[in-house]
Amino acid sequence: MCLTVTRRAEAADAVLALTLARPDGGPLPSWRPGAHVELLLGDGLVRHYSLCGDTADRSAWRIAVLRAPGSRGGSAYVHDKLHAGVPVRVRGPRENFAFRPAGRCLFVAGGIGITPLLPMVAAAEAAGVRWRLLYGGRSLASMAFLDELAVYGDAVRVVPQDRCGLPDLDGHLGTPEKGTLVYCCGPEAMLTAVEDRCRAWPPGTLRAERFHAAELPSPATESAFDVVLARSDLTLRVPPGRSILEVARAAGAPVLSSCAEGICGTCETGVLEGEPDHRDSVLGPGERESGETLMICVSRARGPRLVLDL
Incomplete structure (x- = not known):
């Protein structure tokens, strides 16, 4: 769909908050905390940004974009070209990092990773869930939405690294407690540290969203395999070094992909x-x-054959 930028606001140093709406003022698709949208920025650039506004407001969507050092073009494009009134093509929303309430929720955010957690915190508060948020960043000036989080008082601990050092993950997470879910979004070092500390927790406790792909494990097998696209009536050979996505696309199969x-x-x-x-x-x-x-852009087969709903 094609939306229009209706508002730009500086949410923090190098963080731009954009409000997007339909040109005709009509309602946007509903979404739940943790959802993201894809912005199609031209020249093949597709970038994913978490929705961080009010889930009840279907008149507009809000995203926040950090101008990343060494940007591959996405964040620079948003900051430099998406001014008020400019149209932008958007796909979604998608819910890979969906929030579900639990007896207790522990949130951990690093930098711009606060964006998907902001509506989760609001949902937890509205549902009467016990929750706490640990929010780390380089400095207070670099940390977005502090004013919106201030209303939650002591449930939110803000840790600017230049003043306080690294966030105390051990103190925040504590010992495993039944009925707790941990939601984390931030840089890879933070995610890895939280994953390490959650290994002793029950399976499924930690839900995390990454800015970038984690280091890929070695394939279970280096061998070629066949993939059958059931709806397209195609059988394709996927050799070592090529993805299912690449092979399916080369054969003209109707596949969607982004990252x-x-x-x-x-x-x-x-x-x-x-x-x-x-x-x-x-x-x-x-x-x-x-x-x-499975995700056909990176995943493979453990055996000689996969049949996919494509």
Whole structure:
């Protein structure tokens, strides 16, 4: 769909908040906390940004974009070209990082990783869930939406690194407690640290969203395999070094993709037969174990054949 930028605001140093709406003022699709949208920025640039506004407001969507050092073009394009009144093509929303209430929720945000957690915090508060947020950043000036978080009082701990050092993850997470879910979004070092501390927790406790793909594990097998596209009536050979996505696209199959890194979920595809070799950063342990879907941009097959719902 084509939306229009209706408002730009500086949310923090190098962080731009954009409000997007339909040109005709009509309602936008509903979304839930943790959802993201894809901005099609021209010249093949597609970037994913979390929705961080009010889920009840269907007149507009809000995103926040950090101007990243060494940007590959996405954040610079948003900051430099998406002024008020400029149209932008948008896909979504998608819900790979969906929030579900629990007896207790512990949120951990690093820098711009606050964006998907902001509506989650609001949802937890509205549902009467016990929750706490640990929010780290380089400095107070670099940390977005502090004014909106201030209304929650002591439930939010803000840790600017230049004044306080690194966030105390051990103190925030504490010991495993039944009925707790941990939601984390931030830089890779923070995600890795939180993952390490949650290994002793029950499976499924941690839900995380990454800015970039985690280091891919080695494939279960280096061998070629066949992929059957059931709806397209095609059987294709996927050799070592090429992805299912690349092979399917070359054969003219109708496949959707965006990041090609296993982090956005756009290319998630149903598995009808065979055992996937999951190599993405989207699916949780239970979803991987079920083998019902895979990300065709990075994942492969553990056996000689996969049948996909394509």
